[in-house]
Amino acid sequence: MQLQSLNQTQLQALERELAEQYQSFQAQNLKLDLTRGKPSSEQLSLSDALDGILAGNYKAEDGTDCRNYAILDGIPEIKRLGAAIMGLPVEQVLAGGNASLTLMYQTVQHALTIGFNGPDSAWQNEGKIKFACPVPGYDRHFTICEFFGIEMIPVAMTDTGPDMAALTELVSNDPSIKGVWCVPKYSNPTGIIYSDDVVKAMAELPKVAGANFKIFWDNAYAVHDLVSTPNPLANIFDYASQAGTDDAVLQFCSTSKVTHAGAGVAFLGASQANLASFIKGLSVSTIGPDKVNQLRHARFLPDMDALQAHMQKHAAILKPRFDMVLKYLNEDLANTGMGEWESPEGGYFIAFDTLPGLAKAVVKLAADAGVKLTPAGATFPYGKDPEDRNIRIAPSVPGLDELEKAMQIFVLSVKLASVRQALAA
Amino acid sequence: MQLQSLNQTQLQALERELAEQYQSFQAQNLKLDLTRGKPSSEQLSLSDALDGILAGNYKAEDGTDCRNYAILDGIPEIKRLGAAIMGLPVEQVLAGGNASLTLMYQTVQHALTIGFNGPDSAWQNEGKIKFACPVPGYDRHFTICEFFGIEMIPVAMTDTGPDMAALTELVSNDPSIKGVWCVPKYSNPTGIIYSDDVVKAMAELPKVAGANFKIFWDNAYAVHDLVSTPNPLANIFDYASQAGTDDAVLQFCSTSKVTHAGAGVAFLGASQANLASFIKGLSVSTIGPDKVNQLRHARFLPDMDALQAHMQKHAAILKPRFDMVLKYLNEDLANTGMGEWESPEGGYFIAFDTLPGLAKAVVKLAADAGVKLTPAGATFPYGKDPEDRNIRIAPSVPGLDELEKAMQIFVLSVKLASVRQALAA
Numbered sequence: 001m002q003l004q005s006l007n008q009t010q011l012q013a014l015e016r017e018l019a020e021q022y023q024s025f026q027a028q029n030l031k032l033d034l035t036r037g038k039p040s041s042e043q044l045s046l047s048d049a050l051d052g053i054l055a056g057n058y059k060a061e062d063g064t065d066c067r068n069y070a071i072l073d074g075i076p077e078i079k080r081l082g083a084a085i086m087g088l089p090v091e092q093v094l095a096g097g098n099a100s101l102t103l104m105y106q107t108v109q110h111a112l113t114i115g116f117n118g119p120d121s122a123w124q125n126e127g128k129i130k131f132a133c134p135v136p137g138y139d140r141h142f143t144i145c146e147f148f149g150i151e152m153i154p155v156a157m158t159d160t161g162p163d164m165a166a167l168t169e170l171v172s173n174d175p176s177i178k179g180v181w182c183v184p185k186y187s188n189p190t191g192i193i194y195s196d197d198v199v200k201a202m203a204e205l206p207k208v209a210g211a212n213f214k215i216f217w218d219n220a221y222a223v224h225d226l227v228s229t230p231n232p233l234a235n236i237f238d239y240a241s242q243a244g245t246d247d248a249v250l251q252f253c254s255t256s257k258v259t260h261a262g263a264g265v266a267f268l269g270a271s272q273a274n275l276a277s278f279i280k281g282l283s284v285s286t287i288g289p290d291k292v293n294q295l296r297h298a299r300f301l302p303d304m305d306a307l308q309a310h311m312q313k314h315a316a317i318l319k320p321r322f323d324m325v326l327k328y329l330n331e332d333l334a335n336t337g338m339g340e341w342e343s344p345e346g347g348y349f350i351a352f353d354t355l356p357g358l359a360k361a362v363v364k365l366a367a368d369a370g371v372k373l374t375p376a377g378a379t380f381p382y383g384k385d386p387e388d389r390n391i392r393i394a395p396s397v398p399g400l401d402e403l404e405k406a407m408q409i410f411v412l413s414v415k416l417a418s419v420r421q422a423l424a425a
Numbered sequence: 426m427q428l429q430s431l432n433q434t435q436l437q438a439l440e441r442e443l444a445e446q447y448q449s450f451q452a453q454n455l456k457l458d459l460t461r462g463k464p465s466s467e468q469l470s471l472s473d474a475l476d477g478i479l480a481g482n483y484k485a486e487d488g489t490d491c492r493n494y495a496i497l498d499g500i501p502e503i504k505r506l507g508a509a510i511m512g513l514p515v516e517q518v519l520a521g522g523n524a525s526l527t528l529m530y531q532t533v534q535h536a537l538t539i540g541f542n543g544p545d546s547a548w549q550n551e552g553k554i555k556f557a558c559p560v561p562g563y564d565r566h567f568t569i570c571e572f573f574g575i576e577m578i579p580v581a582m583t584d585t586g587p588d589m590a591a592l593t594e595l596v597s598n599d600p601s602i603k604g605v606w607c608v609p610k611y612s613n614p615t616g617i618i619y620s621d622d623v624v625k626a627m628a629e630l631p632k633v634a635g636a637n638f639k640i641f642w643d644n645a646y647a648v649h650d651l652v653s654t655p656n657p658l659a660n661i662f663d664y665a666s667q668a669g670t671d672d673a674v675l676q677f678c679s680t681s682k683v684t685h686a687g688a689g690v691a692f693l694g695a696s697q698a699n700l701a702s703f704i705k706g707l708s709v710s711t712i713g714p715d716k717v718n719q720l721r722h723a724r725f726l727p728d729m730d731a732l733q734a735h736m737q738k739h740a741a742i743l744k745p746r747f748d749m750v751l752k753y754l755n756e757d758l759a760n761t762g763m764g765e766w767e768s769p770e771g772g773y774f775i776a777f778d779t780l781p782g783l784a785k786a787v788v789k790l791a792a793d794a795g796v797k798l799t800p801a802g803a804t805f806p807y808g809k810d811p812e813d814r815n816i817r818i819a820p821s822v823p824g825l826d827e828l829e830k831a832m833q834i835f836v837l838s839v840k841l842a843s844v845r846q847a848l849a850a
Contacts, residue, residue, distance in 0.1 A: 036494070044483075044492040051717070052477030058469075058685075067469040067685035069461070097522060098715045105710035147709040256712070260483075260492035263717035284572040285530035287681070290523045292476070292688035293718065 030370030032406040037348035047259040066291035077298035082267030100254040100266035134162035136379035141181040152381035161198030175210025186221040189351040189392035191344025203239035206248035221347040321395040328407035338418040365413035455795030457831040462773035472684035491716035502723035507692030525679040525691035559587035561804030577806035586623030600635025611646040614776040614817040616769020628664035631673035646772040746820040753832035763843040790838035
């Protein structure tokens with residue numbers, strides 16, 4: 001069934017049928033939640049061995065007593081894990097506290113007020129500055145920009161990453177654009193992986209950008225694959241080294257969706273010069289990260305083999321949930337002309353694009369039938385999706401039964417909104 | 426022996442005798458360290474039960490799964506502990522991450538750039554601002570001011586707290602003074618406790634100060650008593666309520682020197698209005714504190730009785746160290762006219778005032794004989810002690826044998842510097 005091929009009578013009949021189904025769901029008074037990209041209890045339990053893992057041995061491999069003050073950039077064994085995740089030498093890694101979001105906030109603040117390359121390089125010297133924001137994107141990135149008064153310029157995403165021709169033109173014409181947000185692997189929310197060409201073009205972007213341009217490379221889902229032979233993400237620092245732009249790349253990742261969310265370890269990967277500058281600023285606001293928790297994580301995940309074996313257990317829990325979402329989208333909405341989506345092979349989200357102007361309506365219909373979705377627009381700067389199309393689906397928390405019911409309501413809401421729009425046209 | 430009563434010949438003889446002793450210490454090639462106010466390994470081991478204490482139960486008392494995202498202000502049971510330490514209702518407490526220093530940095534930043542009482546209250550609107558800094562004080566407080574470009578105005582400390590007459594006059598004559606740093610109990614570094622009168626006058630200070638004045642009440646040593654019946658510190662919020670200045674007080678404390686330093690829980694105590702404003706700002710930079718570690722601490726220290734029993738074990742380890750320092754000061758330097766000090770009944774420091782102009786010389790003499798001391802001047806804004814007198818002694822880390830040797834060298838260095846100064850006069 002193609003929506004566009006239906007005549008008015010067919011549309012009316014379909015609307016009645018869908019509305020009836022919708023009312024029967026409403027009558028069930030469901031309370032389902034597809035909003036938060038957080039692990040389920042089942043996933044969290046995979047890491048319950050963390051507490052108690054030290055067995056009284058609080059010494060890091062270099063002899064550091066992790067129970068006492070000292071060390072701003074993390075203990076060696078956890079830095080090694082972060083280095084392996086990010087594909088960087090350990091000298092280019094800082095292991096921090098429990099949130100990569102905090103490291104992103106701090107690095108933006110550092111670039112803005114202190115400057116990675118001395119006081120003259122602080123963005124605030126140049127007055128009003130801007131960030132390029134591939135959309136749809138991650139709302140918390142946008143919130144950081146809003147907080148610091150950084151204007152956000154949207155750039156379209158494609159299924160291989162940001163539209164690099166558009167981004168390159170934008171950045172080369174406006175030296176007040178000082179940064180770009182990227183979630184290069186299993187992009188939040190579309191789930192795509194940046195292609196090699198995109199990574200290469202991104203690494204070359206600083207050459208045409210204004211001074212002190214930085215790429216915020218939020219590699220949040222670096223090891224969060226759902227398939228056994230995932231498509232690889234190119235190492236941006238390899239391309240940056242070729243382009244001579246190492247100092248323009250700041251990479252982030254964390255164990256938040258590996259072990260316990262909010263009780264893990266976050267990492268920053270950067271050039272040694274950038275790290276040294278950042279750590280100097282950091283010394284004002286902290287006595288150092290929680291090294292005891294870093295040590296727990298290093299003992300729990302001693303190397304990449306252990307990490308990958310652990311992530312396969314996550315995949316075994318998550319994959320059926322992604323499959324369920326995609327099953328309903330494919331079976332009920334493919335070839336209907338009512339929306340578009342990608343089929344991510346990792347990460348935490350599936351993004352659905354409705355027909356123009358319907359995202360808010362679909363979110364409201366779903367909510368009124370008991371399915372909570374992330375507010376439409378949340379994946380755009382200032383919460384404003386200009387076409388009102390994008391909806392982020394987070395399938396990790398509900399059980400499979402709940403998820404199935406939620407997806408039945410979701411596709412029904414999409415159909416109902418689409419048919420009603422066609423009727424009103 | 427009074428230095429001032431010695432004639433030139435006696436001074437010369439004494440100098441020769443002291444120099445000989447000094448050389449014999451130098452020959453021992455010692456490496457002793459009295460710099461850092463951090464717990465000893467023995468103290469840290471008191472809390473080794475923390476790791477593993479959860480025994481697989483990661484649920485907070487309100488049902489929160491501490492392993493997942495959520496909650497910016499901490500879980501109920503740990504907030505209750507912070508509330509008991511600070512003498513506040515739990516509604517006025519935020520439990521944060523691993524460092525009260527970070528909370529101080531963040532609250533200064535919040536007051537400066539966001540404003541606790543809306544954008545109009547942000548200090549930055551008023552251009553250049555200042556802080557009053559009782560001296561000697563804590564270097565990391567001063568570093569925060571320097572970082573944010575806040576000018577520091579020193580105010581003298583007495584043995585009952587800051588000179589409140591001087592502070593009140595200063596603040597009432599200069600509305601650009603927006604804050605004051607206080608370590609009210611076992612003051613860093615002099616070890617004194619603010620008297621009731623001082624606490625009351627402090628709570629009344631905001632009434633004569635410029636708009637949006639804040640008292641940074643760093644109650645770092647709230648429960649760090651060395652004696653069984655410690656002198657109490659008055660509750661500043663009681664006086665603030667009477668004076669109507671609740672919104673001007675920000676209190677800080679942490680478990681850093683209770684459990685594992687740098688792996689504990691920090692607390693902010695403030696009016697509910699201030700807390701709400703702060704938490705709103707915090708939501709930009711963090712996904713919340715490490716609740717798993719908060720839960721560990723709440724299980725380990727379920728109430729004030731447990732906390733106090735635990736602190737007595739710390740006291741049993743620390744008290745002999747303080748006694749050792751004071752023994753050498755009292756036996757070798759009392760009534761010599763070569764210096765002054767307090768006898769703290771808690772905290773982590775003993776501060777020694779040399780004769781004017783000798784602190785740097787004493788620190789250098791001690792260093793050259795193998796005893797590392799905090800750099801002279803570190804306890805003053807910009808690292809500048811105008812009289813070059815104050816030296817901070819941190820006796821917690823060395824073993825008693827080492828500490829004894831270090832104190833022999835310290836008092837010898839004081840005598841040698843004093844005698845040489847008298848000879849040169």
